[in-house]
Amino acid sequence: MPVPDPEVRVTAVDPHVSLRTQEGARATPPRLRDVVMAYVGLTKPRIIELLLLTTVPVMFLAQRGVPPLGLVVATVVGGTLSAGSANALNCVYDADIDERMRRTRxxxxxxxxxxxxxxxxxxxxxxxxxxxxxxxxxxxxSAGLALAANVFYVVGYTMILKRRTTQNIVWGGAAGCFPALIGWTAVTGELAWAPVVLFLVVFFWTPPHFWALAIRYREDYAAAEVPMLPVVAGARTVARQITGYSYVMVATSLLLWPVAGTGWFYPTVAVVLGAAFLVESHLLLRRAAVSDDVVDLKPMRLFHWSNMYLSLLFVGVALDPLLTR
Incomplete structure (x- = not known):
């Protein structure tokens, strides 16, 4: 159930010197704590947090209230392990890219x-x-959906799309949409249109979210020869696409109201958050019209707001059945 990696940590490592040279030969074996944390790091916990945030609220919506605690725990733990598996396998296949990129080396x-x-x-x-x-x-x-998301992320995105097309994050990002389906099926045992709408919300959210990050680190992606859209297109083109996807995302989020029969709380949250997201995307588009410089573009404003948008929207999904039933 993973999403393409939005990790943003940067270190002051000289990109012209290999990591093995910089680290040097280790005089002593790594400490046990370092090895344990390395394995944890392979699962990319920060990404998993976002995935779980799109799983549990859908369980509240499907239950029309508070789902059984045992079911939530089993779904969360199983989903965490599934996403961790996909992320670890992604690290294996992308080890050469990670060593060339400053933010991942x-x-x-x-x-x-x-x-x-x-x-x-x-x-x-x-x-x-x-x-x-x-x-x-x-x-x-639910198990089959989690496995399908795992395979799609590793094979579809990591092995096939990522290094070949600027649309890598558009289609590859579908793997990160599966938690909405898994959360719903965990409660009901069947699929329905409501989780499909939320699947599409995350699908249309992913390009604006990740392209904003890719603008910030486009030199990294260029050095690793990964054809992210900001690497091969100008900032104005990228900002236009971000704005276009943002409108579709907001419109899709409002579909949940009639499809799932939510109360007044969710559509209110969706309208307010959507309006703020569109304002931020237009501000990026305005900055891109006059400059292609990363400092002037301030793309991380949209990136951080996109995280906030998705988090609060799904909190609205969870709270609606509790406040309006």
Whole structure:
């Protein structure tokens, strides 16, 4: 259930010197704590937090109230392991890219804290455990959806799309939309139109979110030869596409009101948050009209607001059945 990596940590490492040279030969083996944290880092916990935020609220919507605690725990743990599996396998395949990008070269594989073989086994084991756990403790439909998201992210996005097309994040981002479906099926055991609408909200949210980040780190992506849209197109073109996707995202978010029959709280939240998102996207478009410089563009404003938008929107999804039933 992963989304393409929006991690933003940057370190002052000289990009012209290989990491192995900078680190030097280790005089002593890495500490156990470093190795444990390296394995945790392979799962990309910050991304998983966002995925879980789009899982649990949908369970409240499907339940029309508070879902059983045991079911929530099983879904959250199983979803965490599934997303961690996909992220770890992504790290294995993208180890060469991570070593060339300043914002990722402090990860476990570029630092040689974990071998690629060990990371591969770790990722596959997490995938097996998560699928079995979700199947036995939740239901096999949810388990199948989580496995499908895992495979799509690793094979569809990481192996096929990421290095070949500027549309990589558009279609590859679909993997991060599955939590909405999984949260719903965990409660109801079947699919419906309401989670599909939320799936599409996350789908249309992903390009503005990630392209804003990619503007900030376009030199990194260019150095790694990853054809993110901001690498191959000017800032004005990227900002126009961000604005276009933002309008579609906001319109889609409002569809949940008639489709799911929500009360007054969710559409109010969706309108307010959507209006703020559109204002921020237009401000980026205005800045892009006069400058292509990252400092002038301030793309991280939209990136951080996109995180806030999705978080608060799904909080609205969870609270609506509690406040308006």
């Amino acid at each position: 402090r990860r476990a594989l570029p630092r040689h804290l974990v071998s690629q073989r060990a990371a591969l086994v770790f990722g596959l084991m997490l995938g097996v455990v998560s699928t079995v756990m979700l199947g036995l403790l939740v239901n096999w439909l």
